[in-house]
């Protein structure tokens with residue numbers, strides 16, 4: 038299970054990927070995240086060598102199929118050596134170009150076809166998908182002008198403008214196909230405006246991915262340790278509030294368990310399995326008289342196995 042956050046930056050040459058990647062790195066670091074910056078197809082010794090082979094101006098006889106397979110080979114290495122290990126450690130991975138680049142450059146821009154490219158890349162990555170892809174939407178002529186004025190053009194950039202136009206259309210197509218994952222950023226704005234727009238998109242996506250439920254479980258002290266072990270084994274975020282006592286009744290331990298929306302059932306299953314000894318639960322409180330009337334509190338307890346459990350919908354929350 039990957040716990041980190043994977044962002045890819047995509048767009049035609051000169052659309053601002055490198056520029057914005059630096060800002061994104063700072064954005065995450067200032068908020069306490071560990072960040073790994075990497076690029077396609079490089080990042081490891083083997084894949085950097087493959088990149089040199091692909092971009093070498095002397096390799097004019099390289100076929101489109103070999104180029105596509107070389108990109109996928111570099112990527113397989115990159116995913117295994119860099120991306121997946123970092124995500125497993127909970128890091129933010131910012132990757133300059135990924136599978137989408139292959140789809141639009143080797144698939145759409147030429148004649149191999151996007152489906153074959155998707156297939157070989159699924160094999161290469163083991164189906165890994167970014168949480169978010171930022172597509173810098175800039176007409177290719179504009180990007181090429183920027184790159185030409187900064188004076189570093191490689192073999193791909195010397196190809197005809199029609200090719201770049203096809204690539205650009207390829208990105209538009211991908212955005213239509215994967216609207217949840219791919220977000221467009223208007224690349225013709227100033228660097229500062231782009232930076233702010235990107236931060237907004239990233240914050241929304243973080244909320245979506247890290248949307249949480251808080252499960253409060255009151256269990257018998259005897260069940261506490263085995264419950265804690267199993268929850269942490271499954272990477273739920275657990276705070277054990279009291280080792281003896283806890284609220285409601287002495288002899289209870291109270292847990293605060295933070296988990297993703299879709300993992301609440303798993304948490305409930307673990308509680309059912311591990312908690313057996315808590316027989317007595319508090320009954321719902323009696324009506325309360327206040328100055329403006331009498332209130333009948335709703336029964337608030339739900340029993341799961343030998344525990345009392347409350348599930349609270351946490352306002353989409355993370356550290357920003």
Ligand SMILES: Nc1ncnc2c1ncn2[C@@H]1O[C@H](COP(=O)(O)OP(=O)(O)OP(=O)(O)O)[C@@H](O)[C@H]1O
Pocket residue numbers: 048049050051052053054055056057183184187224225226227228229231
């Ligand atoms: N919003 C912007 N407005 C004007 N110029 C920009 C903007 N963003 C970047 N640039 C300039 O355009 C050039 C290309 O930007 P950058 O290197 O970030 O693009 P890139 O997408 O990484 O390009 P490549 O695909 O070649 O790696 C740089 O000289 C950069 O300073």
Ligand SMILES: [Mg+2]
Pocket residue numbers: 054055056133
């Ligand atoms: Mg760049």
